Amino acid sequence: MIQRPKGTKDILPEESYGWQYIEKKIEKLFENYGFKEIRTPVFEHTELFQRGVGDTTDVVQKEMYTFEDKGGRSITLRPEGTAGVVRAYIENGMASKPSPTKLWYNMGMYRYENVQKGRLREFHQIGAEIIGADSYLADVEIISMANEIFKVLDIPNIELTINSIGCPVCRENYQKALREFIKPNLKNYCEICQSRYEKNPMRILDCKEKKCKELNINAPRIIDYLCEECKIHFENVKSMLSEVGIPYTIDTNIVRGLDYYTKTVFEFISKEEGYTILGGGRYDGLIQELEGQETKALGFAVGLERLIEIFLKHNKLEDKTAPLLYIANIGDEASKVATKLTQNLRRMGLHVEKDIQGRSIKAQFKYADKIGSKYVLTIGETEIKNQIAKIKEMQTGKEIETDLTPEKIKEIIQK
């Protein structure tokens, strides 16, 4: 048997309704906040992620699905959404649109990771980006919208944590302090960390190696090195969040795995599941890094598989796929009548089923029961001769007489 590749999942009919429900709710929410949908390619030039996400990050260094296509180009399946959206923004001259530009997406992402609870190789994210906004008010708006997702879906026990990781100005001072801290022990760090020392010492802080983690215990924290502007920005975000009644905690350990983040970063964490369900932040330097004009921006992404897992623990969805009417028939003549009648009722916008296997009347009833049909109409020779048939309400067993016109049948079953 050929199985699906590791870390992928089939979304079966039983679950797809839940997906649709959640997606519609979130999309409606986003539209209310003035966001418009964008769809970008599943694959991009590898360089986009190397430069956008950062070639010292775990995502780029070891988790990308990268391959050479037949034209010799290095191609990568997108591991996240922001780089592609920003690329599209620049490439399509969206800077000429009213600023800020608010975009949302719902796309599959691909990362070669070890599979476990809430972590897949193909997963889906719904994300939102505000491009062209530098005020702290934009930070508050995007965090508010993220917060509303859990409100409209009735998902409890989600905690918001925020942090500020500064801008290039504060980073220069901070990285200097960090390098000074690391330097005496540099040769004791792992190879990867040593290679990160010059280029991006902050990455050394989230190395997985035990020895590196131990060496990092007393490392300086970015929050203590924020420049005046970043400090004020962060203070404003915090006080405005309190003002609009969104509770948060500050976690100075939030670094975020992607290099493009600046200033405000945040995560919504599920206490029950023990993982981050939504993450985001500001990325003031990304558009320039990708050769656009200096444009400040921010956004977030929510993991759909994780969101749905938690959602289903707190909410039950009823099966809306059951038909309203099943038309059972006996004999060739009745089969013709039933087929035409089914077609007419479907054209009238109703969910109607009929036998397509030539099964016995008993088997037809069994099937109608199994698929949860609310009514069953039986057609045989007598019914055709008299032009009168009975509609049975399955739950009560009650029978109602009707003629064989679709209008009359529709009237009865729609009550």
Add this chain to the structure above:
RNA sequence: GUGGAUGUAGCUCAGUUGGUUAGAGCGCUAGUUUGUGGCACUAGAGGCCGUGGGUUCGAGUCCCAUCUUCCACCCCA
């Protein structure tokens, strides 16, 4: 990348100290004198016992490898 568990019908699982044609429940299909579902009864279909090696007269059962799934570390959504 490291560590732990797992893998027998569509699903949930039995399978005794290695011993004939591998079982159950649920589900599926059909029937119980042929025009009515849910209950009951009967029958049927459906398994290279994850895959590949090895030990043995003989392996679902023991050994090795590999893959899958699940979980933890870490990181993330």
